[in-house]
Structure formats: structure tokens, C-alpha cells
Amino acid sequence: MITLALLLGMAAAGMAVATALRTPGAPFILAAGILLALSGAPLDASLVEGGLALSATFLVFVLGAQMDPSHIGREGRAALRIGLVHLGAILLVGLPVGFALAGDLRTSAYFVLSLGAGSTLLVFDLLRRRERFYEPIGRVVIGVLLIENALVLTALSTLTALDGGLGAAALALSAVLLLVLLARVVTQFVGPFVLERLELDDEERLLFVLAVLFAFSGLAHLMSLPAVVGAFFGGAALARFPLGAFVRGHVISFEDFFIATFYVTLGASVPIPTVEELAAEGALVLAMLALSPFLLLRVARSEGLTVRASLEAVSLIVPCGELCILIAMIGLSAGHLREDSFRVILTVAAATMVIAPALSSDFVLDRMTRWYPLGFRKTPRLPLTEHVLLLGCGDSGRVVLDALMDRGQSVVVLDDDPGVVAGLNDEGVAAFRGDGGDPAQLMRVGMKDARAVVSFMRRIGDNERLLQISPHPPVFVRVFSDAEAARVEGAGGHAVVESELGKTAFMSWFAGFDRARGGNRDDQHLPMV
Amino acid sequence: MSNTAFMSALGLMIGAAAGVNLVARALRMPTIVAYLIAGLLLGPVLGLLEAESRSGVLETIGEMGIVLLMFLVGLELNLDRLREVGKVAVAAGIGQVIITASAAFGISMLLAFPIQEAIFLSVALTFSSTVVVVKLLDQKGELHARHGQIALGILLIQDLVVIVVLTLLAGLASPESMDPWMVAQNIGRAFLGMGGLLVLSMLAARHVLPRPFRWAARAPRTLLVWSLAFCFLMVSLAHALSLSPEAGAFLAGVSVAQLGASRELGRRIHPLMSFFVAVFFVSLGAQIDIQAAAGYGPAALIFLGFALLAKPILIMWLLSRLGESDRVAFLSALSLGQLSEFSLIVIGAAVSTQMVGHHVLALVGAVSVSAFIISAFLAVHSDRLYSGFERLGLLRQLLRHHPDALSTPKKPKHPRGHIIVVGMNDLGRKLALELHERGESVLAIDSNPARLTALPCPTMAADIEYEASLEEAGLAHAKLAVSALRMASTNALFAVRSQSLGVPVALHVFDHSVAESLKDLESCYLVQPKLEAGQQIMSLLDGLGLSRPLEPA
CATH class of the missing domain: 1.20.1530.20 (Na+/H+ antiporter like fold)
Structure with a gap:
């Protein structure tokens, strides 16, 4: 039992280091085991x-x-x-x-x-x-x-x-x-x-x-x-x-x-x-x-x-x-x-x-990703004025891009993933590889001449830097929490809180669900998506 | 023993336990009985598990099972309830030990055992098995019921008496230490050790452990390893103070229970305990020397009857006199109708010091295992037995007919008609709050207790990947199950479990590829905030006239 106590004690110490460093514990537990052996502790x-x-x-x-x-x-x-x-x-x-x-x-x-x-x-x-x-x-x-x-x-x-x-x-x-x-x-x-x-x-x-x-x-x-x-x-x-x-x-x-x-x-x-x-x-x-x-x-x-x-x-x-x-x-x-x-x-x-x-x-x-050498790919020549600038083109960005293209509005996309950019170029979209958090790069894609900027950048700091550029067109930022929304609104942007929208959509579904349920689970006909 | 031999023996034990359990299931046999029978088959019957192959690492695994079992008992112990039953348990425990030991000594003398053997036999017959009782109560979900807590209280009293007995028996082995002053000193030291360990564990729970354990709770794996390390540290301390490992593990469990998140920790440890403890019981079954015990058939039957009938009747009578209801007295007493594994240890030690013959060990072994098997059966069917006895009026003379007001339901009540919301990230918190404000009964769940703070609805710190967590959350009776987690595999698992219980489910979908993988799950609402965000931005752009090309001037 003493051997077990020593082994688990050292494993616990290794886990503590890993938890503090927010990293998986295996190597640290291994190191703890080696230290235990080196200490000459009496092990069975x-x-x-x-x-x-x-x-x-x-x-x-x-x-x-x-x-x-x-x-x-x-x-x-x-x-x-x-x-x-x-x-x-x-x-x-x-x-x-x-x-x-x-x-x-x-x-x-x-x-x-x-x-x-x-x-x-x-x-x-x-x-x-x-x-x-x-x-x-x-x-x-x-x-x-x-x-x-x-x-x-x-x-x-x-x-x-x-x-x-x-x-x-x-x-x-x-x-x-x-x-x-x-x-x-x-x-x-x-x-x-x-x-x-x-x-x-x-x-x-x-x-x-x-x-x-x-x-x-x-x-x-x-x-x-x-x-x-x-x-x-x-x-x-x-x-x-x-x-x-x-x-x-x-x-x-x-x-x-x-x-x-x-x-x-x-x-x-x-x-x-x-x-x-x-x-x-x-x-x-x-x-x-x-x-x-x-x-x-x-x-x-x-x-x-x-x-x-x-x-x-x-x-x-x-x-x-x-x-x-x-x-x-x-x-x-x-x-x-x-x-x-x-x-x-x-x-x-x-x-x-x-x-x-x-x-x-x-x-x-x-x-x-930024340093990754990607072969030169010619982007379509489009006038960089009166466009909507889209920063990031993931799931939400795609919804906006498709809707704007359907309406005939010109869109320029800036994304840090060369693969995404290449794919969009293949579709005929004016997409550039770059960092939306870098004001110099934003200028190159005509931010000042854009009608609006829509940002899906994850890091709130990048969005704040974007909003510091003066003057800037209307900026719409997707954020994850109310605290982030307050920061964006404070800096002059329009925040769209993802979790709030998720909640609203859910509650609207739930109202229908509750009505359909009518207190009897056996008779329920649920509105499902 | 080589690793191959050890792993083969372990594989045989688990294989046999699983096989016998499958048959036992059809006969509604408790798992403990299945394990013991598996051991009997592997050991004495087929000779596949020799004594040598049960020693060493396998023995340690069995001991680990007991340690983890007692740690879990401590972890799940309801201190308020234990305090409530404390007086009854102390009075019944002490009374039972004195009367049982005296009666068992008398019977042994009547059966013509020499006085030294009669003393050891009386000790062996007095105590009940903490491991068996706790395992059975745990299996039936009755650890928190009043009769479960009384049985546990009596077992704790027995453990304290064991300390005295062990000290006295150690003295018998070396007559020079039978000097009364020395005996008193040894007993005092043992009690001092027990008190010291108790104080240490309480101080640790109050002043040392809270902050580091709160920090460790961020990572469930870290919390598990830390708790186990603390448990085995206490076991080592108990060993150093000549106390039983069970006492150390139990106190460690009680300490960790004071820190919160004990339910979740218990769920994580449970599968490990079940594995290790299975090895212990199979190993125990394999140790029975059927041939040696056969020569003492009549005595074995008398002792078995004593353990199964006389001891429970005595405890029942005591509890009834102490004001417990008929049902509580019956159920508590019935669960204690067996010998303790400690009996085997004591007799084993006495054999090794040649104070008793080998036949006594074989006799006690056979009686112990038979009592384990029969008492497990009785305990599993205790409610039916009680109803039958009551109907036949068999308890009328023995009990004082107290009403059953103090008895608690067998299992804690699960919530009903509620909405379970899992994952207290931004979305989860918003959903829980909104539903709560709407007047719904909401249960918020997250594996990180820190995320459950400041929520107005009931909360539960749990990992929903454990079925027991969902059972405790009352999923089967929920109106709706919602997961806001960003872990698709856990969400899919949650959906399957909810749907298997006929509970509608709503899941957070954070990526279109996840939506694709979940589309096969019917009766499932998918919360897709990413798409909602895209659509909302389009509405804003539309509202400001920014979504269409400018008309030429």
C-alpha cells in the first residue's frame, strides 16, 4: 500500500504541473515516476x-x-x-x-x-x-x-x-x-x-x-x-x-x-x-x-x-x-x-x-499558417470600392457571403487560411489571404472605401483594433458573449451575440414545443428541425 | 509470479465472474454471490487458481478494491444522517458485540472446542462484514436509507471494537505483553491513533484541501488522481498507526466529501472499485478449503445458523428496544447477518502463531463464505421477506411495533417534469436562466462546479458521459433534455440516451459538419447559433440598405 501511495502521490504531482500548464499530463507523470525512482524510495x-x-x-x-x-x-x-x-x-x-x-x-x-x-x-x-x-x-x-x-x-x-x-x-x-x-x-x-x-x-x-x-x-x-x-x-x-x-x-x-x-x-x-x-x-x-x-x-x-x-x-x-x-x-x-x-x-x-x-x-x-508558402494565385480583378468587406469566412461568414452575392452586392473576403482563400477564388470570389487584425492589411483590401465591414474574427482584440481605424464604415462584429458585445459596442461597432441568437431561436422553438406538448407527453407532436 | 501468470490469473477471475454473473442474473442472484461462486469454481472445484497465483499483485488489487469501497462509503456518507442514528448505532453496536461474543463463546464450548479456540471462534462470529454490507447496500441504492445508515453505524462501532480485539489478540500471541498495563497502553495507543487520524482528516478537510481541490476540480482527471493519492496517503498513515486500511480510506472519503464534487468523484471511482472488488471476492471464494471444513459439518451448520439467524434476531431486538421502526430494525439486522473478512484475518494470524489449528481456519472460511452467499440473497430480497414475515405475524413477539415514520425511501427522489440543461457556457447559462424565468423547473449541469455559481435554478456538478449522472439528474422523467456543449461526441451520446428514454432533446450545433452527423437522430432540435448570427447580420445589413448594390445616381 505504501508503494501505491507513493506512486499515486507522484502521479498527482505530475498532474498538478500539467493542469497548471493546461497541457496533457502523461509526460509530467512520467517525469514524476523517474524522480521517484531516482529518490531511492522503497518501492515493491x-x-x-x-x-x-x-x-x-x-x-x-x-x-x-x-x-x-x-x-x-x-x-x-x-x-x-x-x-x-x-x-x-x-x-x-x-x-x-x-x-x-x-x-x-x-x-x-x-x-x-x-x-x-x-x-x-x-x-x-x-x-x-x-x-x-x-x-x-x-x-x-x-x-x-x-x-x-x-x-x-x-x-x-x-x-x-x-x-x-x-x-x-x-x-x-x-x-x-x-x-x-x-x-x-x-x-x-x-x-x-x-x-x-x-x-x-x-x-x-x-x-x-x-x-x-x-x-x-x-x-x-x-x-x-x-x-x-x-x-x-x-x-x-x-x-x-x-x-x-x-x-x-x-x-x-x-x-x-x-x-x-x-x-x-x-x-x-x-x-x-x-x-x-x-x-x-x-x-x-x-x-x-x-x-x-x-x-x-x-x-x-x-x-x-x-x-x-x-x-x-x-x-x-x-x-x-x-x-x-x-x-x-x-x-x-x-x-x-x-x-x-x-x-x-x-x-x-x-x-x-x-x-x-x-x-x-x-x-x-x-x-x-501566415508563413506557409502558397503558390501565387491570381485573384479576380474587381474594383475595391462600394464593396462589403468580410473578415473570415467560416459557417456564419458563408451565410452572409451567399446572401450578399445573391443580391448582387460585391464582396471582398479577407481570411487567414490560404485554403479557404483558394477555394473562394475558384468560385470567383474576390478573396485575399491576410490578417484582419492588421490595419495595414485592412487598408490594402480597401476597408475605408467599403460600404460595410462584417467581422467573424474570434479574438476580441483584433476587432477592437479594426474599430480604432478612423474613419471606418459601419462595422458588424459577431461575438460570443455579452461582455465582448459591450466592448465592441463601446468601440463603435454593431455586435451580434451568437449565444443570444441561439437562445432566441431555441426559445421560439420551445414555445411551440410546449404548446404541442400540452401537458401530456404521450400525445405530443413535437415541432422538430 | 511472472506478469503473464498474473495477467492470466486475473483474466480467469474476471472471465469466470462475468460468466457466472450472467447465469446468476437469470436466478436473481446478487453479484457478490456470483463472484464467490466463480472463486469456488476456479479454486477448490477446478483447481485453476492456486494459492500462489492469488498472492502478490492480485492480493494488492483485492485490497485496493476494499480501500476504494470504503473511500466511496466515506465519500457518500451523509454525516447529518449518521449523527441522527449515532446513539442508536452505538447502543446497538456495543450491546450486539457483548451478547454475540458471549453466546458464540458458549456455543463453541458446548461443541467441545478448547477454550483458546472458543475465544477465537467467538471473535470470528461477532463481527459482520463491512465490505459485503456496504457492497449490498450500494447495489440496492440503500446506503442513504435509515436502515443503511444504522447498519453502517453498527459496523463503525464494530471496527472500533476490532482495534481492542486485535491488540488483545496480539497480546495472546506473546504472553509477556499480556501485562494489563501494557495491554492498556497498546489499546490507548490504537485509540489515540484513530483519534489522531480523525482529527488530521478533519483538519485537512477544513484547512488544507479546499483550495487545492477547488483548483484541481477544473480538470476532472486531476481531481480523481489527487483524491486517490490522498486516499492512499491516509491508508499508509493508518497502516503506520497499526490501524486497518479501511479506516484510513473511510476517513479520507469523509474528508474529501466535505469539499464538494463528491458525487461526481464517486461516479468516476465506482467502475474502478467494482473491478478491484470483484477480484477480492473471487479470490476469497477461491480460498475456501472445502475438504478440511467437511469434517466439521455439524459445527459449521450451527455457526452458520448463529450468524444468519441468532445475530440478526439479536440486533433486531436491540434496535426495536431502542425505538426503531419494525421495518428499519428488520432491514438493518438482516443486512448484518454474516461474518467479517476480519474473521479470516484474525484466525489466519492465530493459525500462523499456532494458537489454533488449521481446521479452525477451514471451518471459519467455509462458514464465512456460506454466510456471505446466503446473507446476500436475504439482503437482496429483504423487502419481500419483511412483508412475508409481517403478514405471517412472525415479528409480533420480537418487535415493539413502532410505526415506520422514520424510515426513508429506498432511493433519493429524482426530479420529474423538469428541463435538463447541460453545459454552462454562455449559451447554456442563457438557456437555463430564460427557461427558469419562464417558470420551468430547470436542472443546470456542468462538470466544472465553478461554472454553476450564481444560477437561480438547481444545479449539479457532473459529467454526463456517466450514465449514473443522467440517472441522478432524473433524465427518464425529464420534459426536455438540452445540451449547449461544444462537444459533438458527448452531445450525440446524450441524444441517444435521452431518446432511448423517450425524452425529446435539443442540441447545440457549432459546425455544419456536426449538423450533418446529427441529422440521423430523429426527434432532435438543433440549436445553430452560427447560422442565426449570419442571418442576423444580413437583417442588419438589409435594414441599413447595405446588402444591395447602390443604384446609379
């Missing part, structure tokens, strides 16, 4: 080892349980192309780098697989925090991770079986296919029957979830595959909506707890690499990771993602995470990977997990 080694094995199994299960293929929707093709290009790039660069580091092909294969496995849980966390989960970018990234994880785990199963020859590797591949088939059976028949028709209580449902986990990992073990491969497919069997909705509560609890125990026990059980190891191997590995983004950006752009979305997708796909560490752990325990190589992979994974949130933050993405 068997408990740490057992805890690590248990946490790893649960973590991969949780990872699989979030891989809902139906979530990817129409972005499947883009996800497949990006995923394959990413793995291909890692393979092409990774094999020679790994060979240079370790001197044999199998070790380099472990390098490739480790670094090809994305940081799924971290990415899911970031997508949820940034409310991008259901946006096209979120769907593409989730699709890429699903494809990569499945391929990497299949390849890992074959790689671990290679000791027994090609026949054994082929058998391992068949075993993976069997697991996929079983997962399909659970998704289609067993899961819906048990979870939807049997009307189980919470505890019975939990038992079913656990039974699926242990049945799949046990089966994988019986077929000589790594148990985590079974755990992944077990989780994936329960991921599809609405099946996943029934197990979500359990999965969140396990994720929260086992992320903490996995990283803290991992930190407590592995020695840190020396500076020399890091300098030599780490630099090569990082170089390998750094090469793939450029290729991925091109593929993402060719799939129609905007520049910003492409940059964001790449910054989320490239970092390594829990699966990378697990693959390296399996390689280490099978004697296929040297301990120093394992330590370097671990450090690189931790480093990329720390960097990923910053790299994919709005601040960095905005700047990268």
Missing part, C-alpha cells in the same frame, strides 16, 4: 512491474475503445492516404536510421513501428479540449490514427513471431485477422445483444466490458501474439457508436486511472538515458520524425484540407505516445531491442508528447 518491485503490465493492457484497451470507424465518415479516403504516406515515410527513413543505430534490421523495424504509432490518447484529449473532435480535421486525424494503430499492431504481431520463421509470422498474421473477425462479431452481434437487449445494470455492464478485454487479450496470448494486440482489438470491438455510448463511462474511469498508473510506473521502472545516448541516437530519431511532416503536408493539402487544418493534422499525427512506448517495451522484453535504444525511444516519445500540445496550439498554428 513486483507491484510496480505488475502494475505496469496491467496499466498497459488497460490503456491499449481504452485506446481501442475510442477508435470508432463510423466517426471518420467521409474523411476515410484522406485518412487512408495520409496514414499510408506517414507510415511509408517513417519506413523509408526509419529503416536506414534504425540500421545505422542498432546494426540489425529487426531492431530498426522496432524503431519504425514505435515511431509510426501516433499518440492517440493525447490527440483525443487535445481534440476534445479544442472542440475539434467532429470537425473534418478531427475526423481525418482519428482516421489516420486508427489506420496506423491497426497496421502497426499487425506488423508488430508478425515481427515478434519472426523468431519462429516465416511460417510463424504468417500464422501470427492469420491470428490478427481472426481477432479482427471476432471484434466484428462482438460489434455486430454480441455487444448489441448484451449491452442493448439484456438491460444490464452498471456493474454487470462493467463485467462484460472487462470480460471482452480479458477474452481478447487472453486469446491473443494463446495465439502467441502480444496481449496488448488483443486488448486493442477488444477495445475496438466496443467502440462503434452507439455501442461505445454504453461503455463510455467505464472507459473514461479506466483511462483516467490507468494513464496515471501507466506513466508513473513506467517512469519508476526505467532508467533515464545518458546524455551521450540522447545526443547520438536521439538526434537521429528526431531527424527521422522531422522529415515526414513536409510530405504529409502536401498529401493533406492535396486532399482538400485547408492550410491551417493540414498543419494542425500533421502536428497531431507525427508525435509518438503510449503505443510507441509499449511497442518498444515489447521489443525490449523479447530481447529484440537494446535497453539504450528503448530508453531513447521513451525519451523521444515523452519529448514529442510535451511538444505536441504547443505545436498544435492556436498561437503556433496561426503563425505557421
Whole structure:
């Protein structure tokens, strides 16, 4: 119990740092575990080892349980192309780098697989925090991770079986296919029957979830595959909506707890690499990771993602995470990977997990988007007078643009996303790439000669700068809160509060709903949209 | 034990528990019984789970289950209600311990056990199982009912007596420490430790924890890990003071409960506890030595009858004399009709110091597990049993027929005909306020308690991804479910759960791609402020004549 108290205490400290920095906790919990080991605290080694094995199994299960293929929707093709290009790039660069580091092909294969496995849980966390989960970018990234994880785990199963020859590797591949088939059976028949028709209580449902986990990992073990491969497919069997909705509560609890125990026990059980190891191997590995983004950006752009979305997708796909560490752990325990190589992979994974949130933050993405080199694209020559200037062209902007164009009013769009601008240019709209928060750029698109300016810029500071330009035509600003509206009105603009409009529309619907309901729920005929 | 062996053993235990539970469900058998039977099958019957494979990490997992269970009890404990039943619990608890121990000692002597074994047997038969009772009450949603709180109060008194007993038994193991002064010192130290831990936990709850925990509540994962870290810190302190880990976990739960957000935390910990505690019960079932116990068949049956009948009847009689209603007395007493896991620990310790023979451990083990199984059945069907007994007039002689005024409903009342609004962002707050002003009964929900401040309607800090949260919010009886969240996956889940209960739902759609993904969900109103904003700006432009080209002069 003292070991547990120490481990959880250190995990809590790591989480505190992560919460203060508003970033995912995994790397900090890992660092806390390393500190615990360095402090020489009396830890029960068997408990740490057992805890690590248990946490790893649960973590991969949780990872699989979030891989809902139906979530990817129409972005499947883009996800497949990006995923394959990413793995291909890692393979092409990774094999020679790994060979240079370790001197044999199998070790380099472990390098490739480790670094090809994305940081799924971290990415899911970031997508949820940034409310991008259901946006096209979120769907593409989730699709890429699903494809990569499945391929990497299949390849890992074959790689671990290679000791027994090609026949054994082929058998391992068949075993993976069997697991996929079983997962399909659970998704289609067993899961819906048990979870939807049997009307189980919470505890019975939990038992079913656990039974699926242990049945799949046990089966994988019986077929000589790594148990985590079974755990992944077990989780994936329960991921599809609405099946996943029934197990979500359990999965969140396990994720929260086992992320903490996995990283803290991992930190407590592995020695840190020396500076020399890091300098030599780490630099090569990082170089390998750094090469793939450029290729991925091109593929993402060719799939129609905007520049910003492409940059964001790449910054989320490239970092390594829990699966990378697990693959390296399996390689280490099978004697296929040297301990120093394992330590370097671990450090690189931790480093990329720390960097990923910053790299994919709005601040960095905005700047990268501005600097992104885009080929010259000729914009239609339109007189920049008597136009309506539209700053930003997302969902709301599109409504205004279409309505104005229908009425024959000339419109000029300024947007910071080159992809959006290019798309509008293709439609024949006078659109320019630029920053609406920059007065100089506003002048270039004829702000002073415009009949009106409509701003959909998110940051209130940008809108205030715009309103400081004197004289200015009537300015209409979309804002999110009453406080922002007060600032805009105070600066001389017309504010349109999104939440207020949402409320008004809802209340008008609700009045009809309430009337139709007439106090009897059974007879209700609801006005629905 | 290697990791592979440990994971295989764990997989076997969970697989067997799930399998037996599926059958048990058809027979309306409590889950505890299913776990114990799964253990019996894996251990003594099929020999798949050897003693060696149950030790080490698996043992720790089982202990974690108990710790988390007691932490949850502390977390969900209603201190006011406990205070209300305090006097009754103390009087009934002390009375029961004295009378039960004396009677059990007498019976053991009559059955010709040597005096030393009779002492240990009387100790083993006196106490009831906190883990089993709490698990059953939790399963039935009766932890907050009066009979649940009385049972819990009696168990707490028993825990205090356990401290004394453990100290005395430790003395029996080394006769030189049986010096009365030394015994008094040891007992004093144990009580001082208990008092110290209690004071420490209360001070922490009042002065140390509130600010950091309020800060941590911004991130539910951080709050969970911090709470568990605090729980295991208290467990370690309890261990250092020679107290039971359960006491430390319980006090940690009581402390954290004072900080708010305990319901949400409880919901997050519950699945973990259920997993770990399942391992504990399966492991317990696997430990039974059926062959060794078989030689003591008649004695085992007598002791079983004593635990299942005599002890509850005694408690029932005491509670009735103390003014409790017939129903409360019956239900409280029935839930306590078993032996404690502590009994096995005490006898195990006595066997290891050769104070009693191995057969006593086998006997107590068999009686304990049988009592767990039968008492679980009785507790699950307690209401029906009470009605039956009352109809037959079997309780007439024993109880004093107090009316049932003090008894509380089994489950807390859920709201009805209300509107649930989830996500207290700008839109959510506006919707909640407007609906409230319109005279609707509104329940505002957000996972961050800070966002629920200054709302005039009832609020609830909860994560709606947990089904228990929606159950507690009374979704099944709601008039309308509204989500203002900007999390499409959570909204979709909310919509499916609402619709499965026939509750109309309105969802915030913040992106056209989200609208597309939700269009398959019928009977769903989509709040689309982005489109509304675009249309509003067009109206303004139209009003000012700015939306059409200027006519040539």
C-alpha cells in the first residue's frame, strides 16, 4: 500500500504541473515516476512491474475503445492516404536510421513501428479540449490514427513471431485477422445483444466490458501474439457508436486511472538515458520524425484540407505516445531491442508528447499558417470600392457571403487560411489571404472605401483594433458573449451575440414545443428541425 | 509470479465472474454471490487458481478494491444522517458485540472446542462484514436509507471494537505483553491513533484541501488522481498507526466529501472499485478449503445458523428496544447477518502463531463464505421477506411495533417534469436562466462546479458521459433534455440516451459538419447559433440598405 501511495502521490504531482500548464499530463507523470525512482524510495518491485503490465493492457484497451470507424465518415479516403504516406515515410527513413543505430534490421523495424504509432490518447484529449473532435480535421486525424494503430499492431504481431520463421509470422498474421473477425462479431452481434437487449445494470455492464478485454487479450496470448494486440482489438470491438455510448463511462474511469498508473510506473521502472545516448541516437530519431511532416503536408493539402487544418493534422499525427512506448517495451522484453535504444525511444516519445500540445496550439498554428508558402494565385480583378468587406469566412461568414452575392452586392473576403482563400477564388470570389487584425492589411483590401465591414474574427482584440481605424464604415462584429458585445459596442461597432441568437431561436422553438406538448407527453407532436 | 501468470490469473477471475454473473442474473442472484461462486469454481472445484497465483499483485488489487469501497462509503456518507442514528448505532453496536461474543463463546464450548479456540471462534462470529454490507447496500441504492445508515453505524462501532480485539489478540500471541498495563497502553495507543487520524482528516478537510481541490476540480482527471493519492496517503498513515486500511480510506472519503464534487468523484471511482472488488471476492471464494471444513459439518451448520439467524434476531431486538421502526430494525439486522473478512484475518494470524489449528481456519472460511452467499440473497430480497414475515405475524413477539415514520425511501427522489440543461457556457447559462424565468423547473449541469455559481435554478456538478449522472439528474422523467456543449461526441451520446428514454432533446450545433452527423437522430432540435448570427447580420445589413448594390445616381 505504501508503494501505491507513493506512486499515486507522484502521479498527482505530475498532474498538478500539467493542469497548471493546461497541457496533457502523461509526460509530467512520467517525469514524476523517474524522480521517484531516482529518490531511492522503497518501492515493491513486483507491484510496480505488475502494475505496469496491467496499466498497459488497460490503456491499449481504452485506446481501442475510442477508435470508432463510423466517426471518420467521409474523411476515410484522406485518412487512408495520409496514414499510408506517414507510415511509408517513417519506413523509408526509419529503416536506414534504425540500421545505422542498432546494426540489425529487426531492431530498426522496432524503431519504425514505435515511431509510426501516433499518440492517440493525447490527440483525443487535445481534440476534445479544442472542440475539434467532429470537425473534418478531427475526423481525418482519428482516421489516420486508427489506420496506423491497426497496421502497426499487425506488423508488430508478425515481427515478434519472426523468431519462429516465416511460417510463424504468417500464422501470427492469420491470428490478427481472426481477432479482427471476432471484434466484428462482438460489434455486430454480441455487444448489441448484451449491452442493448439484456438491460444490464452498471456493474454487470462493467463485467462484460472487462470480460471482452480479458477474452481478447487472453486469446491473443494463446495465439502467441502480444496481449496488448488483443486488448486493442477488444477495445475496438466496443467502440462503434452507439455501442461505445454504453461503455463510455467505464472507459473514461479506466483511462483516467490507468494513464496515471501507466506513466508513473513506467517512469519508476526505467532508467533515464545518458546524455551521450540522447545526443547520438536521439538526434537521429528526431531527424527521422522531422522529415515526414513536409510530405504529409502536401498529401493533406492535396486532399482538400485547408492550410491551417493540414498543419494542425500533421502536428497531431507525427508525435509518438503510449503505443510507441509499449511497442518498444515489447521489443525490449523479447530481447529484440537494446535497453539504450528503448530508453531513447521513451525519451523521444515523452519529448514529442510535451511538444505536441504547443505545436498544435492556436498561437503556433496561426503563425505557421501566415508563413506557409502558397503558390501565387491570381485573384479576380474587381474594383475595391462600394464593396462589403468580410473578415473570415467560416459557417456564419458563408451565410452572409451567399446572401450578399445573391443580391448582387460585391464582396471582398479577407481570411487567414490560404485554403479557404483558394477555394473562394475558384468560385470567383474576390478573396485575399491576410490578417484582419492588421490595419495595414485592412487598408490594402480597401476597408475605408467599403460600404460595410462584417467581422467573424474570434479574438476580441483584433476587432477592437479594426474599430480604432478612423474613419471606418459601419462595422458588424459577431461575438460570443455579452461582455465582448459591450466592448465592441463601446468601440463603435454593431455586435451580434451568437449565444443570444441561439437562445432566441431555441426559445421560439420551445414555445411551440410546449404548446404541442400540452401537458401530456404521450400525445405530443413535437415541432422538430 | 511472472506478469503473464498474473495477467492470466486475473483474466480467469474476471472471465469466470462475468460468466457466472450472467447465469446468476437469470436466478436473481446478487453479484457478490456470483463472484464467490466463480472463486469456488476456479479454486477448490477446478483447481485453476492456486494459492500462489492469488498472492502478490492480485492480493494488492483485492485490497485496493476494499480501500476504494470504503473511500466511496466515506465519500457518500451523509454525516447529518449518521449523527441522527449515532446513539442508536452505538447502543446497538456495543450491546450486539457483548451478547454475540458471549453466546458464540458458549456455543463453541458446548461443541467441545478448547477454550483458546472458543475465544477465537467467538471473535470470528461477532463481527459482520463491512465490505459485503456496504457492497449490498450500494447495489440496492440503500446506503442513504435509515436502515443503511444504522447498519453502517453498527459496523463503525464494530471496527472500533476490532482495534481492542486485535491488540488483545496480539497480546495472546506473546504472553509477556499480556501485562494489563501494557495491554492498556497498546489499546490507548490504537485509540489515540484513530483519534489522531480523525482529527488530521478533519483538519485537512477544513484547512488544507479546499483550495487545492477547488483548483484541481477544473480538470476532472486531476481531481480523481489527487483524491486517490490522498486516499492512499491516509491508508499508509493508518497502516503506520497499526490501524486497518479501511479506516484510513473511510476517513479520507469523509474528508474529501466535505469539499464538494463528491458525487461526481464517486461516479468516476465506482467502475474502478467494482473491478478491484470483484477480484477480492473471487479470490476469497477461491480460498475456501472445502475438504478440511467437511469434517466439521455439524459445527459449521450451527455457526452458520448463529450468524444468519441468532445475530440478526439479536440486533433486531436491540434496535426495536431502542425505538426503531419494525421495518428499519428488520432491514438493518438482516443486512448484518454474516461474518467479517476480519474473521479470516484474525484466525489466519492465530493459525500462523499456532494458537489454533488449521481446521479452525477451514471451518471459519467455509462458514464465512456460506454466510456471505446466503446473507446476500436475504439482503437482496429483504423487502419481500419483511412483508412475508409481517403478514405471517412472525415479528409480533420480537418487535415493539413502532410505526415506520422514520424510515426513508429506498432511493433519493429524482426530479420529474423538469428541463435538463447541460453545459454552462454562455449559451447554456442563457438557456437555463430564460427557461427558469419562464417558470420551468430547470436542472443546470456542468462538470466544472465553478461554472454553476450564481444560477437561480438547481444545479449539479457532473459529467454526463456517466450514465449514473443522467440517472441522478432524473433524465427518464425529464420534459426536455438540452445540451449547449461544444462537444459533438458527448452531445450525440446524450441524444441517444435521452431518446432511448423517450425524452425529446435539443442540441447545440457549432459546425455544419456536426449538423450533418446529427441529422440521423430523429426527434432532435438543433440549436445553430452560427447560422442565426449570419442571418442576423444580413437583417442588419438589409435594414441599413447595405446588402444591395447602390443604384446609379
